[in-house]
Amino acid sequence: MKAIEAQSLTKSFGDFVAVDRISFSVEEGEIFGFLGANGAGKTTAMRMLCGLSKPSSGFGWVAGLDIGRQSEKVKASIGYMSQKFALYDDLTVRENIRLYAGIYGLPDRLIAGKTDGLLAGLGFGEERETFVRDLPLGWKQKLAFSVAIVHEPRIVFLDEPTGGVDPATRRRFWELIYQAAERGITVFVTTHYMDEAEYCDRVSIMVDGRIAALDEPAELKRSLGAASMDEVFRLIARGAKRGGE
Amino acid sequence: MVVARELRRRYGETDALRGIGFEVGRGELFGIIGPDGAGKTTLFRVLATLLLADSGSATIDGLDVARDYAALRRRLGYMPGRFSLYQDLTVEENLEFFATVFGATIEANYALVADIYRQLEPFKKRRAGALSGGMKQKLALCCALIHKPELLLLDEPTTGVDPVSRKEFWDMLGRLNGQGITILVSTPYMDEAGLCDRIALMQGGSFLDVDRPAGIVAKYPHALWAVRASRMSGLLGDLRDKAGVLSCFAFGDSHHVATDGSLGPAELERYLASRGHESIEIGRIEPGIEDCFMDLAGAGEGR
Numbered sequence: 089m090k091a092i093e094a095q096s097l098t099k100s101f102g103d104f105v106a107v108d109r110i111s112f113s114v115e116e117g118e119i120f121g122f123l124g125a126n127g128a129g130k131t132t133a134m135r136m137l138c139g140l141s142k143p144s145s146g147f148g149w150v151a152g153l154d155i156g157r158q159s160e161k162v163k164a165s166i167g168y169m170s171q172k173f174a175l176y177d178d179l180t181v182r183e184n185i186r187l188y189a190g191i192y193g194l195p196d197r198l199i200a201g202k203t204d205g206l207l208a209g210l211g212f213g214e215e216r217e218t219f220v221r222d223l224p225l226g227w228k229q230k231l232a233f234s235v236a237i238v239h240e241p242r243i244v245f246l247d248e249p250t251g252g253v254d255p256a257t258r259r260r261f262w263e264l265i266y267q268a269a270e271r272g273i274t275v276f277v278t279t280h281y282m283d284e285a286e287y288c289d290r291v292s293i294m295v296d297g298r299i300a301a302l303d304e305p306a307e308l309k310r311s312l313g314a315a316s317m318d319e320v321f322r323l324i325a326r327g328a329k330r331g332g333e
Numbered sequence: 334m335v336v337a338r339e340l341r342r343r344y345g346e347t348d349a350l351r352g353i354g355f356e357v358g359r360g361e362l363f364g365i366i367g368p369d370g371a372g373k374t375t376l377f378r379v380l381a382t383l384l385l386a387d388s389g390s391a392t393i394d395g396l397d398v399a400r401d402y403a404a405l406r407r408r409l410g411y412m413p414g415r416f417s418l419y420q421d422l423t424v425e426e427n428l429e430f431f432a433t434v435f436g437a438t439i440e441a442n443y444a445l446v447a448d449i450y451r452q453l454e455p456f457k458k459r460r461a462g463a464l465s466g467g468m469k470q471k472l473a474l475c476c477a478l479i480h481k482p483e484l485l486l487l488d489e490p491t492t493g494v495d496p497v498s499r500k501e502f503w504d505m506l507g508r509l510n511g512q513g514i515t516i517l518v519s520t521p522y523m524d525e526a527g528l529c530d531r532i533a534l535m536q537g538g539s540f541l542d543v544d545r546p547a548g549i550v551a552k553y554p555h556a557l558w559a560v561r562a563s564r565m566s567g568l569l570g571d572l573r574d575k576a577g578v579l580s581c582f583a584f585g586d587s588h589h590v591a592t593d594g595s596l597g598p599a600e601l602e603r604y605l606a607s608r609g610h611e612s613i614e615i616g617r618i619e620p621g622i623e624d625c626f627m628d629l630a631g632a633g634e635g636r
Contacts, residue, residue: 125495126466225370251493252521254368254536254630255623259582266566280495281522286585305586316585318496318524325497330465 089152091116091243091274092137096146099132106132108297109146114290116242119265119275121285121305124294125325130278131247133294137276138245139163151242164193167244167273171251173232177221181212184220185235192239206234226257233264237273244268246277250284262287282318291317293324300324334359334484334515335380340389342375349375350386351538357517357531362510365519366526366622367535373519374414376535377488380517381411393484407435410482412473414489420462424453424472427461428479435480445512446475449505467498474505478514485509487518491525503528526622534626541629546622553620553628555579555591558598562610571608575601582627587614589624 092114099107107129114120124130135141137150139159148155151165175184185206189199207216210230220228229249237244246265250258262284269275277288285291285305292302301308301324305317314320335357342350349372357363365373378384380391382402391398396405418427428450432439443450449471456464461472470490477485487506491499503525510516518529526532526546534541534549542549562568569588572581577596581588592601598615605613620628 125497126493128495225368248493252369254371254626255523256582256627256630257368262583263569270566280493282496283585287583321496322500325495328497 089116090114090149091118092120092148092150092276094133094137094146094148097133097136097143097148098145099129099136099141100144105297107136110294110297110299111146112292112299112302114274114276116274117269117272118289119269119277119287121288121291122276122278122294123285123291123321124278125328125330127330128294128325128328129297130294134245134247134276134278137162138166138168164239165241165243167236167239167241168247169232169236169244169249170247171249173228175220175228175232175235178219180217180219181207181223181231182216184231185238188235189238194239202238206238210234225253226260229253229257229261230264233261233268237268241273243274243276246275248278248280250279250281258284282316282321285317285321293321295325295328296330300327334361335363335391335393335517337380337391338389340376340379340386340391342372342379342384342386348538350379350389352389353538353540354389355533355540355543357515359515360510360513362506362516362518362528362530364526364529364532365517365535366521366523366532366626367519368521370537371535372538373535374488377411377413377486377517377519381409381486382406383411407480408483409486410477410480410484411486412477412488412490414492416469416473418461418469418473418476421460423458423460424464425457427472428475431476432479437480439479442479442481445481445509446478448508449478450475467494470494470498470502471505478509483515485514485516485518487516489519489521491520491522499525523621523623523626532622534622534629536626536630541626549622549625550620553625555593555628557618557620557624558590558592558601559584559587559614559616559618560590560601560605561587561612561614562605563612564610567608568605568610571605571610575604580627584623589618589620591624591628 090113095111096109098109122130136143136155137148139155139162143156150162153162155162182203185203189202207213250261265275290304292299308320312320312323338354340350340353367373379386382398382405385399393405428439453471491502506516531545533543569581572578572590577592579591579593581590602613602615
């Protein structure tokens with residue numbers, strides 16, 4: 089079974105077709121980069137895949153669940169993290185984990201053990217009772233990622249997880265992504281950093297609501313004669329008619 | 334044009350600015366480059382006369398940001414990081430409003446914004462709140478320019494913007510700069526450093542260095558290598574284990590490895606082969622601004 093599958097997935101707002109009949113699939117355990125210019129339709133497509141927005145037409149399956157008809161089950165089966173990580177500053181590290189574990193429906197008897205394991209894995213033993221607002225940015229980011237996968241989802245959606253982060257922290261974050269992928273979690277990630285596109289197994293580039301290109305980074309560079317993913321992106325997104333969110 | 338001395342500013346327990354000093358010459362395009370939380374916005378707010386520093390001083394064109402704020406505001410154009418135009422006014426009304434507030438007219442200074450405003454003109458009756466992100470950014474730049482400021486302060490104008498639109502925006506800045514406007518711009522994207530005359534690398538409320546981009550690169554103290562092998566994932570850990578490797582991070586399709594003088598490429602290749610790596614490629618490279626930033630910021634624990 090594919091981790092994600094879209095068939096002619098479409099979302100319209102009035103006359104405006106934000107996502108226009110996109111079809112693609114993501115393999116289990118794959119790191120899939122979902123790229124596109126501002127306004128290309130990435131966020132709308134991602135919201136549909138996460139069960140937050142109903143498709144106008146077409147179909148999509150995430151973890152084998154129909155995103156149109158089983159959106160609540162989809163939400164429970166995935167992890168999600170955005171650039172503005174949704175951690176609670178006024179709660180401690182432990183309380184944040186406890187909260188998310190509860191929200192994701194982990195039974196109480198498992199939560200304590202899960203929390204200890206997660207804190208140990210992060211090397212946060214000393215910080216378990218530290219307020220999240222007092223953590224350095226890089227630590228918050230690690231914690232946000234860890235709570236997004238606290239329920240061991242098969243797929244995690246990362247929406248510009250590294251925006252505005254310093255270069256070393258950004259790279260350490262990708263090392264976490266690799267670890268998750270090695271454990272078999274499928275990673276679906278958007279980014280504006282084109283060097284990060286290189287770290288994906290495959291990337292798609294959306295232009296004006298359609299998927300204009302989809303392949304391995306090396307293959308995209310080869311077929312377009314481009315030296316970098318930055319150049320690939322420019323060549324493909326150059327034809328865009330739409331601008332802005 | 335801009336002279337800052339020992340600027341300090343705290344918010345509660347947090348030192349947002351820890352003694353910032355620098356100068357920007359007339360006509361320069363000066364970039365302040367650093368991640369979220371570096372203090373960039375605080376510095377811009379102090380220079381834009383919107384926030385008082387706890388200590389230190391800053392003058393723009395000889396006018397003090399604290400004492401001469403009223404006179405300074407006529408000479409500054411400030412574009413905050415967050416979209417701050419009137420969402421319920423149309424494109425045209427916003428521009429008209431900002432011109433009027435500064436005692437200017439759109440007609441008098443149209444030449445300055447024409448290049449950018451032309452792209453907005455088809456939407457001039459649209460409410461600003463209904464514009465796309467790229468269009469909002471262009472309108473905000475027009476509104477910051479319409480009173481013909483001598484200094485433009487642009488706080489993260491390209492954050493969250495895709496690479497194609499970012500390039501367009503920098504092209505616009507280059508043309509404005511060519512018309513004699515001094516520009517101070519901040520960004521978290523290190524690849525934009527090369528588009529500035531001089532840059533300051535900022536982290537934790539301090540400047541790590543201030544120089545021309547080429548000057549910063551020239552000061553990089555280590556030997557830097559791009560390393561690839563058929564199996565990239567295990568490569569990072571193996572490189573970090575090797576004595577003589579100062580830091581190692583993924584950079585696109587290769588790893589950048591900083592070494593001290595004791596470790597040459599031949600030895601590195603032998604070592605990697607002994608760890609079972611194949612198709613090893615090692616090439617000496619020039620550092621980029623990100624390499625320099627990580628080194629200056631003490632990311633040496635990346636080993």
